[in-house]
Amino acid sequence: MDYDFKSIEAKWQKKWAQDGTYKVKEDSSKPKYYVLDMFPYPSGAGLHVGHPLGYIASDIYSRYKRLRGFNVLHPMGYDSFGLPAEQYAIQTGQHPEVTTTANISRYRQQLDRIGFSYDWSREVRTCDPGFYKWTQWAFLKMFASWYDPDADKARPISELVKRFETTGYGAVTPETWKAASEKEKSDILMGYRIAYQAETSVNWCEGLGTVLANDEVKDGLSVRGGFPVEQKKMMQWQLRVSAYAERLLKGLDTLDWTDSLKEMQRNWIGKSQGTEVVFNTECDGKTVPVTIFTTRVDTIFGVPFMVLAPDSELVPELTSAAQKDAVEQYVKEVKKKTERERISETKSVTGVFSGSYGINPLTGEKVPVWISEYVLAGYGTGAIMAVPAHDSRDYAFARKFNLPIVPIIAGCDVSEQSFDAKEGKMCNSGFLDGMDVKDAIEAAKDYAEANGLGRRKTNYRLRDAIFSRQRYWGEPFPIYYKDGIPCPVDEKDLPLELPEIDSYKPTGEPPLARAKDWTYKGYPLETSTMPGFAGSSAYYLRYMDPHNDGALVSGEADGYWRNVDLYIGGTEHATGHLIYSRFWNKFLYDLGYVCEDEPFAKLINQGMIQGRSNFVYRIVGTNKFVSLGLKGNYDTTEIHVDINIVHNDKLDLEAFKAWRPEFNDAEFILEDGEYVCGWAVEKMSKSMFNVVNPDDICNTYGADTLRLYEMFLGPIEQSKPWDTKGIDGVNRFLRRFYKLFYDRDNFIVTDEKATPSELKALHKLIAKEQEDIENFSYNTTISAFMIALNDLGNCHKKEILEPLTVLLSPFAPHIAEELWHSLGNATSVCDASFPQYDAALTVEDTVTYPVQFNGKMRFTVDLPKSASVAEVEAAVRAMDQTAKYVGGQSIVKVIVVPGRIINIVVK
RNA sequence: GCCCGAAUGGCGGAAUUGGUAGACGCGCCGGACUCAAAAUCCUGUGUCCCUCAAAGACGUGCCGGUUCGAUUCCGGCUUCGGGCACCA
Numbered sequence: 003m004d005y006d007f008k009s010i011e012a013k014w015q016k017k018w019a020q021d022g023t024y025k026v027k028e029d030s031s032k033p034k035y036y037v038l039d040m041f042p043y044p045s046g047a048g049l050h051v052g053h054p055l056g057y058i059a060s061d062i063y064s065r066y067k068r069l070r071g072f073n074v075l076h077p078m079g080y081d082s083f084g085l086p087a088e089q090y091a092i093q094t095g096q097h098p099e100v101t102t103t104a105n106i107s108r109y110r111q112q113l114d115r116i117g118f119s120y121d122w123s124r125e126v127r128t129c130d131p132g133f134y135k136w137t138q139w140a141f142l143k144m145f146a147s148w149y150d151p152d153a154d155k156a157r158p159i160s161e162l163v164k165r166f167e168t169t170g171y172g173a174v175t176p177e178t179w180k181a182a183s184e185k186e187k188s189d190i191l192m193g194y195r196i197a198y199q200a201e202t203s204v205n206w207c208e209g210l211g212t213v214l215a216n217d218e219v220k221d222g223l224s225v226r227g228g229f230p231v232e233q234k235k236m237m238q239w240q241l242r243v244s245a246y247a248e249r250l251l252k253g254l255d256t257l258d259w260t261d262s263l264k265e266m267q268r269n270w271i272g273k274s275q276g277t278e279v280v281f282n283t284e285c286d287g288k289t290v291p292v293t294i295f296t297t298r299v300d301t302i303f304g305v306p307f308m309v310l311a312p313d314s315e316l317v318p319e320l321t322s323a324a325q326k327d328a329v330e331q332y333v334k335e336v337k338k339k340t341e342r343e344r345i346s347e348t349k350s351v352t353g354v355f356s357g358s359y360g361i362n363p364l365t366g367e368k369v370p371v372w373i374s375e376y377v378l379a380g381y382g383t384g385a386i387m388a389v390p391a392h393d394s395r396d397y398a399f400a401r402k403f404n405l406p407i408v409p410i411i412a413g414c415d416v417s418e419q420s421f422d423a424k425e426g427k428m429c430n431s432g433f434l435d436g437m438d439v440k441d442a443i444e445a446a447k448d449y450a451e452a453n454g455l456g457r458r459k460t461n462y463r464l465r466d467a468i469f470s471r472q473r474y475w476g477e478p479f480p481i482y483y484k485d486g487i488p489c490p491v492d493e494k495d496l497p498l499e500l501p502e503i504d505s506y507k508p509t510g511e512p513p514l515a516r517a518k519d520w521t522y523k524g525y526p527l528e529t530s531t532m533p534g535f536a537g538s539s540a541y542y543l544r545y546m547d548p549h550n551d552g553a554l555v556s557g558e559a560d561g562y563w564r565n566v567d568l569y570i571g572g573t574e575h576a577t578g579h580l581i582y583s584r585f586w587n588k589f590l591y592d593l594g595y596v597c598e599d600e601p602f603a604k605l606i607n608q609g610m611i612q613g614r615s616n617f618v619y620r621i622v623g624t625n626k627f628v629s630l631g632l633k634g635n636y637d638t639t640e641i642h643v644d645i646n647i648v649h650n651d652k653l654d655l656e657a658f659k660a661w662r663p664e665f666n667d668a669e670f671i672l673e674d675g676e677y678v679c680g681w682a683v684e685k686m687s688k689s690m691f692n693v694v695n696p697d698d699i700c701n702t703y704g705a706d707t708l709r710l711y712e713m714f715l716g717p718i719e720q721s722k723p724w725d726t727k728g729i730d731g732v733n734r735f736l737r738r739f740y741k742l743f744y745d746r747d748n749f750i751v752t753d754e755k756a757t758p759s760e761l762k763a764l765h766k767l768i769a770k771e772q773e774d775i776e777n778f779s780y781n782t783t784i785s786a787f788m789i790a791l792n793d794l795g796n797c798h799k800k801e802i803l804e805p806l807t808v809l810l811s812p813f814a815p816h817i818a819e820e821l822w823h824s825l826g827n828a829t830s831v832c833d834a835s836f837p838q839y840d841a842a843l844t845v846e847d848t849v850t851y852p853v854q855f856n857g858k859m860r861f862t863v864d865l866p867k868s869a870s871v872a873e874v875e876a877a878v879r880a881m882d883q884t885a886k887y888v889g890g891q892s893i894v895k896v897i898v899v900p901g902r903i904i905n906i907v908v909k
Numbered sequence: 910g911c912c913c914g915a916a917u918g919g920c921g922g923a924a925u926u927g928g929u930a931g932a933c934g935c936g937c938c939g940g941a942c943u944c945a946a947a948a949u950c951c952u953g954u955g956u957c958c959c960u961c962a963a964a965g966a967c968g969u970g971c972c973g974g975u976u977c978g979a980u981u982c983c984g985g986c987u988u989c990g991g992g993c994a995c996c997a
Contacts, residue, residue, distance in 0.1 A: 266993080714922090728935045786933080
């Protein structure tokens, strides 16, 4: 019988499920290893061949670590709250839970076919009340905490209240605190809570009827759905992520992540060190201090004007009576624009004069204050000093409104554009004149601080996360309103379950506002729900202890599993999930609920698998199709053709005619008797007929072939197109492997002793696999496997085949399990040990001696292992002839040889 | 515009610290088995020159540099991919 993957895979998948082969428990006798995949959002489309790429990679690593004696936690679950299910519910009226559950079972079926070693008893779903109880619990903890800058960590808010009562803190004295009403106290505390409510400018998406976080918006459109997004002021729940900016930045240095991913997070956090300077500003006779933020105080002598953000709170105060109408008109226009319009109009410059004048604290000069949308209220102080000569945005503004441009770096040309580089010598700058720009930056900062004109200040681009969504399918907030004061639901009453509603259609108010009896202790409950990232922020902790009803994770489970050792997922979460998760974890760490500060020690981003589309070329106005090589002779239209009726870029003509009624009577112009299709790499999508379903591959070739082939395609981090045509190679490999054990139905493994060359082939592979898996270079491991098989020829010896089976098991677990049992083993191959590498068995017959001349030039000489010193010398002398010939020089002094050093002098 | 990353045969991709470029696989050419096909096995396969072979020349996106020697290091480009984008 040939390699019958179908029955083998079905048999072992069933057995693994029955025996609970992949269940894990805390076991202090073994070192732990936690391998995590980013859990999927179960969409209606099911999995295509690109999704399992990362899952296969992590599964190989998990199985490998297990063979190396680690107790491996490898769980899976579903990120099952989210917009698509709700959008679908709006269209069809079906409850999101129904579609979500159906999608999950489809995902599970597809995943199961691939043979993953997940411990499914630990599965989590973010929409499960038993799970979101802990999402709500964490929110309550954040509500009841503040960030203490002195301790540099989150502390219970009760400690802050005590400070208010006794010593006072910030602007609050014991007296003011005592005198404050309940509502006032609540408002004061809102300014400190980690989870707080505040009016803020948000990304409002009318199409979705909800607000969105910055990372849910791209190019002014919602990532989900692609609806336009506009700015709007609203009362929203927020998470004080910005308090953690510095720790999120510093923590990156301790992580084993790729540099590009760390760089993305650094950019997103956007630390910038500068100075705040106060410009006293005169407006209709009164003086208002305006604080600006700049990283270039050294350019303060080149400031001909200042600019305010249109939505800055200072705008009304700094608008003169004469300019009032113009300013109000401008601010109104800016507000009307959507985010998308603002972006598309980046090139055009707008603004209005406020009527007030700021006084440069260094020069005493009076400069006009303008208002323009290129200054953002949310960053720095919402006000800037403009340096048109040395900042391109200020330059464009100055040009547009004919404002002066004052260069303060000697010799630079600002007639066409600003000079933004930090190089050259200062001029027109008082005490800074003649200094190098880099020195001037520091000198100016020192001067400003020493003279009380400003102070050093660090700003971050990272904003607090907007945490409210005006949607249905998410976690309800455990918050109720008592006389307008937000109060926490008692912890013992969690989970606060999502209520039923009669319709999902957006009506302008949040769906939960329509829920019946949406009250707590007789008071109304919060009607918005939490965003998608809420449930995914701490799910990795829940896997450690998924059924614990008394805690998110017990101290024992957390103390054993600690954090994720290896996290595999897509790079699209670089600035969303991976920031929020780190924040969430650090918060829990501050309060002592978890023992590790960083959740994901090592992270690998798998590349995307793109589709490979095929095309046929129809001659315009006919139903005639011309093969790729001949299409230049005709006027043709390119048409996507289903890749399932194309093999190795050759079109199956009959299948094509049957594919679509309009092609029934198609005619073809062939080359060499065949129709060759064109191809292109595109996103995998239904509309391009290039989706490859893993189920189909499993049916045709088997799960082991799919696993092997996805890894063989290339380095895991790289994006690459799926092309089924190479899959025969790895399938052939598995069949050859099987044939080492079986000739037809006969089991042909022998107890014969292995020869040195067979042992060498085996141990070379052991060394290679060990090294490659640790480096996630799976494609070369598979190559090494094929080489080993070529080297072994027709070896049927158990001494070789048994370790070989173990080596194969992380990649192709089903066939390995089958063959492992055929060798008489009773336990699963995943409980075997990784073969011990013996370097002595792989020693080459010849030794390569590196030879150095003058400690610089290097050659190598290949000699038998047994070569004597004299033979080595002779070889090196011969080598030197070459050196003379090639380089025209010869000064040979030292030869270094592994194990011995021979001195040799050639004249 | 700014910041990362990449570029190697017909294709996916290999190549320790600079040391025989093209491993392994696909595809293709030829052969064996077969009435035939599929499957399987064997051989060849970077390009150019040549009837063939040998020999030779060229060859890791482009230009230049360092070196006896560069896919690898340095400088300058080009193209593609990804991220950020009025962040003062």
